[in-house]
Amino acid sequence: MMTATPLARVNDCQQLNAPCAHSKLRALLEQGLPLTPHPWQVLAEQCGLEEAEVMGCVKRWREEKLIKRLGLVVRHRRLGIDANAMVVWNVPDELVTRVGQALAKETIVTLCYRRPRRLPDWPFNLFCMIHGVKREAVMAQLETLVERLGLAEIEHQVLFSQHAYRQCGGSYALRRNDELPGV
Amino acid sequence: MNFLEFDAQDRAIVNRLQNGLPLVLHPYAAVAEELGVSEEELLARLTRLRDSGVLSRFGPMYHAERMGGGLTLAALAVPEADYERVVEILNNVPEVAHNYRREHTLNMWFVLATESSERIPQVVTDIEVATGLPVFNMPKEREFYVRVHLSV
Numbered sequence: 001m002m003t004a005t006p007l008a009r010v011n012d013c014q015q016l017n018a019p020c021a022h023s024k025l026r027a028l029l030e031q032g033l034p035l036t037p038h039p040w041q042v043l044a045e046q047c048g049l050e051e052a053e054v055m056g057c058v059k060r061w062r063e064e065k066l067i068k069r070l071g072l073v074v075r076h077r078r079l080g081i082d083a084n085a086m087v088v089w090n091v092p093d094e095l096v097t098r099v100g101q102a103l104a105k106e107t108i109v110t111l112c113y114r115r116p117r118r119l120p121d122w123p124f125n126l127f128c129m130i131h132g133v134k135r136e137a138v139m140a141q142l143e144t145l146v147e148r149l150g151l152a153e154i155e156h157q158v159l160f161s162q163h164a165y166r167q168c169g170g171s172y173a174l175r176r177n178d179e180l181p182g183v
Numbered sequence: 184m185n186f187l188e189f190d191a192q193d194r195a196i197v198n199r200l201q202n203g204l205p206l207v208l209h210p211y212a213a214v215a216e217e218l219g220v221s222e223e224e225l226l227a228r229l230t231r232l233r234d235s236g237v238l239s240r241f242g243p244m245y246h247a248e249r250m251g252g253g254l255t256l257a258a259l260a261v262p263e264a265d266y267e268r269v270v271e272i273l274n275n276v277p278e279v280a281h282n283y284r285r286e287h288t289l290n291m292w293f294v295l296a297t298e299s300s301e302r303i304p305q306v307v308t309d310i311e312v313a314t315g316l317p318v319f320n321m322p323k324e325r326e327f328y329v330r331v332h333l334s335v
Contacts, residue, residue, distance in 0.1 A: 157287070
């Protein structure tokens with residue numbers, strides 16, 4: 001049996017001849033859901049599908065976790081949230097899962113990933129982000145967290161961002177439009 | 184719009200909608216009801232927030248890997264004198280989705296998003312050749328579940 005690729009699953013959504021409309025829908029969705037009382041209807045008209053089909057597709061992509069959530073993209077810097085700290089930790093491998101899970105539960109932590117070390121220059125294997133309005137506040141929160149979680153022995157560094165040269169969402173659908181099977 | 188013009192109702196809207204829009208036929212009406220405002224008012228505020236640049240969009244957060252795409256975090260240690268030149272190079276690489284200056288010897292941090300995961304090594308090599316600097320490529324090995332919600 002052939003294993004369906006993620007891409008194939010996106011396209012076997014409903015109609016036999018619909019992959020083109022579906023890739024168009026993904027591209028439209030990337031630009032954001034229209035701010036109107038009937039957003040799905042607007043998208044449906046733009047890609048030649050019925051409103052119910054559009055909803056069905058989006059729900060299915062959501063269930064398959066191709067779409068994590070349909071959320072609001074906030075420009076934090078515009079709201080004064082520009083103390084953006086990447087905290088990197090050098091955690092013994094046998095502890096990294098536990099520490100990662102503990103950090104992820106903290107309300108001030110917005111992302112938490114395990115990544116490979118790049119020795120000898122970069123010994124850090126756990127990354128988390130903390131966003132705040134003031135650096136001092138971020139540092140104080142981090143200190144409290146280190147103490148509470150018992151992380152004092154674990155080497156860490158705080159890398160504040162100084163400037164964002166580029167900040168845009170990935171645009172997978174737009175780039176992929178031309179290479180979808182059946183298009 | 185500045186920070187001060189962002190009122191309590193706006194805050195409530197932004198805080199609520201960071202959790203995502205319900206996948207129902209009339210999602211804005213559903214959220215408006217939750218927040219105790221009219222759909223018209225909600226849409227008017229969202230339009231204003233979008234036009235003022237506080238919100239960029241109601242976008243889907245795609246799961247890059249499940250879409251078959253590649254995603255990685257990478258860094259460079261750029262000599263200060265060379266910084267502008269390297270920014271220029273990276274800004275011309277379409278796969279660079281984010282690029283931040285950070286306070287560290289590794290002072291340039293960027294996210295690569297590619298249409299296929301196989302393309303990441305090629306883009307990394309291209310950047311190394313163009314900049315003459317080694318790229319520290321640090322793809323995620325495991326994501327710990329975090330509920331992203333920045334109260335405003």
